[in-house]
Each structure stands twice: as C-alpha cells, then as structure tokens.
Amino acid sequence: MAHADLISTATLTDPQPLVIAGHEFRSRLMVGTGKYASNAQMIDAIEASGAEVVTVAVRRVDLDRSKDEAILHHLDPDHFFLLANTAGCFNASDAIRYARLARAAGFNEWVKLEVIGDQQTLLPDTIGLLQATKTLVDEGFKVLAYTNDDLVTALKLEDAGAVAVMPLASPIGSGLGMLNPYAIRTIKQRLSVPVIVDAGVGTASDACIVMEQGVDGILMNTGIAAAQDPIRMAAAMRVAVEAGRHAYLAGRMPRREVAVPSSPTTGMLGS
Amino acid sequence: MTEAVAGEVVLSVNGTYRSVPSGWTLAKLLASLELDARTVVVERNGTILRDRSSFASLDLAADDSLEIVHFVGGG
Numbered sequence: 458m459a460h461a462d463l464i465s466t467a468t469l470t471d472p473q474p475l476v477i478a479g480h481e482f483r484s485r486l487m488v489g490t491g492k493y494a495s496n497a498q499m500i501d502a503i504e505a506s507g508a509e510v511v512t513v514a515v516r517r518v519d520l521d522r523s524k525d526e527a528i529l530h531h532l533d534p535d536h537f538f539l540l541a542n543t544a545g546c547f548n549a550s551d552a553i554r555y556a557r558l559a560r561a562a563g564f565n566e567w568v569k570l571e572v573i574g575d576q577q578t579l580l581p582d583t584i585g586l587l588q589a590t591k592t593l594v595d596e597g598f599k600v601l602a603y604t605n606d607d608l609v610t611a612l613k614l615e616d617a618g619a620v621a622v623m624p625l626a627s628p629i630g631s632g633l634g635m636l637n638p639y640a641i642r643t644i645k646q647r648l649s650v651p652v653i654v655d656a657g658v659g660t661a662s663d664a665c666i667v668m669e670q671g672v673d674g675i676l677m678n679t680g681i682a683a684a685q686d687p688i689r690m691a692a693a694m695r696v697a698v699e700a701g702r703h704a705y706l707a708g709r710m711p712r713r714e715v716a717v718p719s720s721p722t723t724g725m726l727g728s
Numbered sequence: 729m730t731e732a733v734a735g736e737v738v739l740s741v742n743g744t745y746r747s748v749p750s751g752w753t754l755a756k757l758l759a760s761l762e763l764d765a766r767t768v769v770v771e772r773n774g775t776i777l778r779d780r781s782s783f784a785s786l787d788l789a790a791d792d793s794l795e796i797v798h799f800v801g802g803g
Binding site (some may be wrong): 512518629678 | 741742743744761762763767768769771774777778795796797798799800801802803
C-alpha cells in the first residue's frame with residue numbers, strides 16, 4: 458500500500474468521543490468518496506484519514522458498464538459507516554426520494570440531507586431542507602442536515618429533529634476554508650445536537666481552525682481528493698482534526714496585543 | 729420507443745426503453761444485466777421494492793418504469 462507509513466491508529470485519546478443519535482464514532486473526521494483518480498487511491502486516502510463515516514451518493518446504475526462505479530465493490534461496508542447523501546437534489550421531494558432509495562440499500566437509516574438551492578454556489582435551499590428534514594424524521598430517518606452558517610436555520614433543523622446539523626465552512630468544493638468563524642461558534646454554542654462542519658476545508662490548517670471552534674467534527678471530500686497527493690493530505694487532515702480538537706479542549710491562551718516575555722526579567726548580568 | 733414484438737414486453741429501465749421476453753421476472757432482468765441484487769435498489773413505477781426476495785416472483789409488465797440505482801462515490 459502506498460504511504461503505509463502515514464496510516465496509523467495512534468491517536469490522542471479524546472475524553473468525549475463523537476456521539477450522534479446514540480452511536481459512538483471512532484473519528485471526528487468524516488470523508489467523501491468522490492473525485493478520486495481511482496478507487497484504489499480513494500481507499501488508501503480513506504484509510505489514511507482514519508475516518509469511520511464515509512459518504513456515498515445514490516445514482517442510476519450505468520447499464521452499459523462504461524466504468525465500474527459501484528462503490529460497494531471497493532469499500533467494505535463492515536469496516537465503514539456508510540452515510541448516503543442526497544447531493545444533486547434541488548428540491549425537497551427529490552431529496553426525500555433519494556433518501557428512501559438509500560435506506561432501501563439496507564445499511565442504515567441515516568442520511569446526509571442536501572437540498573441545493575443554487576447551481577452556481579451549491580448553497581442550500583433552507584426552506585426545502587427544513588421540509589425534507591421534517592418528512593424524513595417522521596419516517597424514522599436519522600437526518601444530518603447540510604446547511605449554511607445561519608444560526609436560525611440551524612435551530613429550526615434541530616427543532617425539526619435533525620440528529621446533527623452540518624453548516625458549511627465555505628461553498629462545496631471551494632477550498633476557501635472557514636469564512637465565518639463567529640457564525641460557526643455561535644451555532645455550536647446554541648445547539649444541543651452535534652455540529653459537523655461540512656464543505657469548504659481546503660487544507661490541514663483549515664481543518665484545525667474549524668475544530669478549534671469547538672465543533673464536533675468535519676466532513677470533507679474535495680480538500681483531500683483534489684490535493685496533489687490525496688493520501689498524504691488525508692493523513693494531514695487526520696492529525697489536523699485531532700490537533701484542533703485537542704487545542705479546543707486545552708483552551709487557548711488569551712490574545713494580547715502587547716509582548717509578554719517568556720524568560721525571567723530578573724537576574725540579568727550587570728544588574 | 730421500442731415497438732413491442734409478439735412474445736416480448738417493452739419497459740423503461742433507467743430512462744431507456746428495453747424489450748425483454750414476456751414472462752421475465754425482475755430477478756431475470758437483473759441477472760441478464762449482470763447485476764447483483766444485493767448491491768442495487770430498484771424502484772418500480774415510483775415504488776421502492778424493499779423486499780429483494782420478491783424479485784424472483786415479480787413479473788415484468790409492459791410499460792413498467794424501473795429505476796435501478798446503487799451507491800457511487802460522493803461527498
């Protein structure tokens with residue numbers, strides 16, 4: 458396996474493991490499975506990321522078999538927690554249909570719910586998202602709702618029964634990092650359900666800064682898959698998420714706009 | 729749309745019309761497409777077929793609309 462040296466189970470112990478809807482996960486990093494150069498590269502990157510939750514999309518089978526798209530031919534569903542998304546859905550009824558199809562695959566009743574409102578920015582249609590969340594929660598789904606960084610929408614999604622709320626750091630696939638740390642912190646402080654930042658992380662420092670806001674986890678795809686070396690970036694993301702988590706738990710020093718010496722000011726020669 | 733021939737039924741599979749011998753079951757169709765029923769989900773005329781054990785006894789009918797989906801890479 459390429460980059461075997463980067464794949465390690467050694468992690469800092471997190472005193473509060475990530476729990477969503479009563480299910481405890483072994484990593485706070487969730488990863489997507491799209492955009493990789495090959496299935497082998499995808500599998501190595503996921504291993505290097507240490508992620509347990511991996512997202513997948515629901516699409517028509519290519520009956521002409523022009524390529525082997527079936528991800529279950531490559532990904533062991535006993536080793537990973539498959540989280541189906543509703544990516545590509547532009548209204549509530551399509552998203553509900555895709556969620557039902559995903560559940561019928563028989564792995565779990567969880568869904569990463571996306572209702573996209575704008576083709577160019579892929580920003581969510583929060584009205585459709587709320588409608589779909591209510592319907593799917595009523596049908597017994599565990600809904601993780603992809604949303605923007607708006608507190609009021611996040612609160613409404615929690616009220617509607619979402620088991621986790623997933624505000625964006627910045628638009629899907631943009632790699633712009635976290636544009637509004639204040640909004641992300643506010644959402645985390647006000648919600649009871651886990652907050653998983655989804656979309657926009659471009660490199661390891663972005664992931665670290667996101668986790669330093671105190672959020673419960675991160676979901677990313679392009680930040681790993683579009684790196685020059687996705688497997689190495691996956692490993693970097695793993696340690697960045699851990700670093701950010703522990704920095705948050707440790708509690709950072711206060712910022713000061715004056716210097717404070719680190720060495721003793723007494724005992725200088727000639728004094 | 730494909731014209732129906734005696735002894736065959738025409739139905740839509742993933743948006744394309746296909747002609748299959750009459751009497752074929754869904755299981756037969758999946759097998760002919762070399763699909764493992766355990767890795768796909770089938771929606772027939774808008775209804776998801778959640779019980780895969782029913783595939784072997786489900787006769788395909790003219791004008792059926794089937795959607796056969798599976799999991800692919802995504803974020």
